[in-house]
Amino acid sequence: MTAVVLAAKASLAVLLLAAGSAKLADPAAFMAAVRLFVPPRARVLVPAGTAGIIAAELAAGAASLCWPSAAWVDLAVLALACGFTVVAGIGYARYRGRPCRCFGALTRRSFSARSLLQSVAILAAAVLATRPVGQAEITIGLTAHVLLLAAAALMALAAYTAARALAMEGVPA
Amino acid sequence: MSWAVAFTSCGVVLLLAAALGLLGIAHVRLSGQDAIERDGMATGKRAPAWSLTDSAGTVRTSPPSMPLQLVVFADHSLKSFPSVADGLRDLLTDGAPVEIVLLLRQPNPMAEPVLKELGLGAITVLTGSPTLYAKYNVRVGPFLIFVDSHGLVRASSLVNYAWQVAKLYQLATLPIMAAAR
Numbered sequence: 001m002t003a004v005v006l007a008a009k010a011s012l013a014v015l016l017l018a019a020g021s022a023k024l025a026d027p028a029a030f031m032a033a034v035r036l037f038v039p040p041r042a043r044v045l046v047p048a049g050t051a052g053i054i055a056a057e058l059a060a061g062a063a064s065l066c067w068p069s070a071a072w073v074d075l076a077v078l079a080l081a082c083g084f085t086v087v088a089g090i091g092y093a094r095y096r097g098r099p100c101r102c103f104g105a106l107t108r109r110s111f112s113a114r115s116l117l118q119s120v121a122i123l124a125a126a127v128l129a130t131r132p133v134g135q136a137e138i139t140i141g142l143t144a145h146v147l148l149l150a151a152a153a154l155m156a157l158a159a160y161t162a163a164r165a166l167a168m169e170g171v172p173a
Numbered sequence: 174m175s176w177a178v179a180f181t182s183c184g185v186v187l188l189l190a191a192a193l194g195l196l197g198i199a200h201v202r203l204s205g206q207d208a209i210e211r212d213g214m215a216t217g218k219r220a221p222a223w224s225l226t227d228s229a230g231t232v233r234t235s236p237p238s239m240p241l242q243l244v245v246f247a248d249h250s251l252k253s254f255p256s257v258a259d260g261l262r263d264l265l266t267d268g269a270p271v272e273i274v275l276l277l278r279q280p281n282p283m284a285e286p287v288l289k290e291l292g293l294g295a296i297t298v299l300t301g302s303p304t305l306y307a308k309y310n311v312r313v314g315p316f317l318i319f320v321d322s323h324g325l326v327r328a329s330s331l332v333n334y335a336w337q338v339a340k341l342y343q344l345a346t347l348p349i350m351a352a353a354r
Contacts, residue, residue: 002176010184014191068180106195133176144181151188158192162199
């Protein structure tokens with residue numbers, strides 16, 4: 001069971017880092033998607049909200065990789081996954097077919113039954129990741145932290161570069 | 174092997190695989206037909222400004238002094254597109270008020286002799302750079318971009334046939350003709 005829980009943690013971390021970096025590459029497009037869920041009176045908060053979501057994804061992804069035994073990180077990831085599922089549900093109900101920009105310009109995904117199912121799958125993985133594993137077993141050392149952070153930075157840079165190139169080219173997302 | 178080592182190893186492998194995968198996805202999508210169709214510059218956008226010296230030592234500039242400048246993105250391989258060469262020759266023989274320059278991506282000593290062989294000796298050959306090509310957002314040729322004297326793009330397209338050259342010229346001159354009325 002430990003292997004499954006750790007695999008869920010690692011997969012969610014990679015997913016969050018990729019999503020956050022891709023959104024960072026084209027914040028204006030993501031902001032347009034966020035605006036759909038914000039009432040007109042609160043639109044002034046959209047830029048800050050957009051930045052907050054991106055920062056939360058990147059921070060949660062990096063923390064999940066570096067502190068796999070920390071319960072608070074699992075809870076933060078679970079909270080994000082709950083948010084994604086709620087947004088996917090509302091998007092499916094009210095904005096079906098509109099681009100969700102969940103992964104910036106990297107995907108052609110829009111609000112649909114498929115995206116809702118994917119959000120539910122992410123939520124299930126986040127629930128699984130909250131299952132306790134022996135803290136002593138997965139306490140990682142400084143070298144491993146550095147290695148994981150370096151690989152995470154490389155992956156985030158790749159996601160950012162790919163999403164930026166696609167967004168600049170205007171290839172349909 | 175402890176879980177910590179397994180987690181670190183698998184995490185690093187997963188991250189590197191994801192990085193390669195994402196770059197691969199972008200590469201495939203940017204090489205696709207959708208992306209190539211979006212090459213070039215939109216009409217009305219400001220074209221890159223440059224000043225280059227041709228083989229005779231004359232300095233050529235963009236924006237041009239003439240009402241229109243046709244920048245041809247190609248090299249000696251233009252001979253593989255005889256219909257495009259016909260279209261360019263038609264523009265030259267019609268006496269169209271357009272300065273035609275062939276912009277090379279890199280130095281190419283074969284370009285000028287080939288143009289002369291094709292009857293396009295009147296076209297100025299300039300040596301650009303991959304950076305300049307990137308500024309025009311051009312990856313494949315033959316690609317034509319019409320630029321007016323204000324430095325604005327009038328028309329832009331990948332071409333394969335003479336009629337496309339003629340149609341593009343027609344489109345490029347439309348706003349100028351409208352303004353002159």
